[in-house]
Amino acid sequence: MVRIKSFFSHVFKGWAEALDKPSKSNILKKDIPFPFWPLAALIFLGVLTALAAEFGFEENFIAGAGLFALIWLYTAFSLIKSEKEMNPSKILLSGLVIVSSVLVTQFAKSREISMYFVFTPAAVSLLNFLVSRRVAESAALLISLIVSFIYLGNFEVFFISFVGGLGAISFPRRIIKRSDIFLNALSIFVFLLAANLALALLGLHGGNLIYDGIRAPFLVSAATFIFIISFFPLFEWVFNLTSDVRLIELGDFNHPLLKKLMIEAPGTYHHSLMVAALAEAAAASIKCNSLLARVGAYYHDVGKIGKAQYFIENQLEGNVHETLKPEMSALVILSHVKEGVKLAAEAGVDDCVLDFIAQHHGTTIVQYFFRKAAVSGGANDEAVYRYPGPLPQTRETAIVMLADSVEAACRSIEDPSFEKIKDTVHKIINNYFATGQLNECPITLENIQKIGDVFTKTLISIHHIRLDYSGADKPSADKQQ
Ligand SMILES: [Fe+2]
Numbered sequence: 001m002v003r004i005k006s007f008f009s010h011v012f013k014g015w016a017e018a019l020d021k022p023s024k025s026n027i028l029k030k031d032i033p034f035p036f037w038p039l040a041a042l043i044f045l046g047v048l049t050a051l052a053a054e055f056g057f058e059e060n061f062i063a064g065a066g067l068f069a070l071i072w073l074y075t076a077f078s079l080i081k082s083e084k085e086m087n088p089s090k091i092l093l094s095g096l097v098i099v100s101s102v103l104v105t106q107f108a109k110s111r112e113i114s115m116y117f118v119f120t121p122a123a124v125s126l127l128n129f130l131v132s133r134r135v136a137e138s139a140a141l142l143i144s145l146i147v148s149f150i151y152l153g154n155f156e157v158f159f160i161s162f163v164g165g166l167g168a169i170s171f172p173r174r175i176i177k178r179s180d181i182f183l184n185a186l187s188i189f190v191f192l193l194a195a196n197l198a199l200a201l202l203g204l205h206g207g208n209l210i211y212d213g214i215r216a217p218f219l220v221s222a223a224t225f226i227f228i229i230s231f232f233p234l235f236e237w238v239f240n241l242t243s244d245v246r247l248i249e250l251g252d253f254n255h256p257l258l259k260k261l262m263i264e265a266p267g268t269y270h271h272s273l274m275v276a277a278l279a280e281a282a283a284a285s286i287k288c289n290s291l292l293a294r295v296g297a298y299y300h301d302v303g304k305i306g307k308a309q310y311f312i313e314n315q316l317e318g319n320v321h322e323t324l325k326p327e328m329s330a331l332v333i334l335s336h337v338k339e340g341v342k343l344a345a346e347a348g349v350d351d352c353v354l355d356f357i358a359q360h361h362g363t364t365i366v367q368y369f370f371r372k373a374a375v376s377g378g379a380n381d382e383a384v385y386r387y388p389g390p391l392p393q394t395r396e397t398a399i400v401m402l403a404d405s406v407e408a409a410c411r412s413i414e415d416p417s418f419e420k421i422k423d424t425v426h427k428i429i430n431n432y433f434a435t436g437q438l439n440e441c442p443i444t445l446e447n448i449q450k451i452g453d454v455f456t457k458t459l460i461s462i463h464h465i466r467l468d469y470s471g472a473d474k475p476s477a478d479k480q481q
């Protein structure tokens with residue numbers, strides 16, 4: 001009894017915690033709180049039902065189907081567990097898509113629809129564009145395994161389903177334009193055609209080559225195209241996932257919030273563009289999401305809208321802080337993080353971009369005013385000058401944090417040179433590392449080294465520094481390209 005009680009309290013604890021998470025007002029605009037165990041049970045039942053419906057409801061078949069479903073479930077979760085950037089919505093979507101495609105296949109078979117009409121490519125495409133390539137790869141294998149069981153261990157249908165899934169993730173790698181959805185359908189068609197041809201040449205094709213080998217691939221790829229173009233935005237919205245297409249939309253300078261930033265805080269707007277250039281290049285160098293880093297950088301300081309004159313990059317004449325106490329100045333400066341999250345959430349900006357606003361200062365101290373207070377002999381409570389955090393949780397947010405600081409520091413260097421920029425970049429990065437600001441994100445020392453090199457190279461080109469190969473500013477050979 002105690003065990004049952006602790007099982008249920010464990011299951012529902014996760015649910016309650018997820019429901020407690022603060023989020024925007026729209027219930028659909030948050031990670032869907034679905035605990036792990038009920039989802040696992042739902043997937044297990046889905047797979048079991050599909051197999052039992054095919055093999056029959058006799059005890060030995062049910063036991064066999066149950067064992068297969070357990071092995072399959074274990075494989076599915078161990079494959080998905082290794083994916084770093086999964087959240088509850090992504091796990092739920094992956095589970096539902098896989099179970100739905102299995103049930104649809106079972107239904108199609110019961111209606112005697114040809115086995116060459118596979119549903120795997122549509123499911124895999126959706127997961128590739130909304131979850132991740134790795135999860136989509138796993139789904140191609142997992143769905144094909146069950147499909148072959150539904151067709152009583154037929155290798156032909158396993159091969160066609162798996163190759164169709166591979167076609168769905170092979171080209172293009174990312175959906176950025178609408179034409180990419182068409183290219184994706186074309187890739188599925190070519191892969192399915194090749195699979196059918198290979199089976200026919202090997203004498204393993206059991207169907208008619210014209211009807212099943214050409215017509216079926218064409219209809220499957222056309223159906224996938226229609227499915228993705230019609231339902232992609234719906235899935236994105238319901239599951240609160242941000243695709244590349246959505247990121248491109250958010251990165252458009254006609255977005256009302258970016259326009260407002262440009263008009264009300266032109267200095268901050270320019271600074272954000274520089275941070276975006278640095279962050280994009282650094283993210284690309286360590287193979288993380290450079291588009292997300294760029295868009296996150298555009299929005300990181302939107303909280304300065306409305307109080308632009310309190311920030312140095314927007315001060316054309318006079319410094320408003322001269323008449324303020326350091327504590328008051330710090331209060332205004334610190335508030336731009338909270339204010340930014342509020343403004344961006346109200347403007348409908350996605351959660352993954354709000355993270356950049358919330359995390360771009362981590363728990364650092366507003367040093368300038370902290371020292372000013374110390375010099376003037378006032379009360380010197382560190383907590384008053386400290387950003388509330390949280391610390392960066394992803395490599396992309398960590399990069400924007402570093403790029404933000406590096407850009408601001410290098411702008412104030414007098415007579416910038418290669419050595420001065422390189423020293424500044426390394427001092428700043430080392431300081432963030434040493435003070436533990438990078439402790440909660442999965443960044444490696446190798447990543448940090450590469451990010452520092454890319455920042456230096458990019459800043460040198462931004463500041464139009466001519467490298468003096470004969471003098472003290474001579475860089476090492478690997479920096480000369
Ligand atoms: Fe900031």
Ligand SMILES: [Fe+2]
Nearest residue numbers: 271300301404
């Ligand atoms: Fe900034």
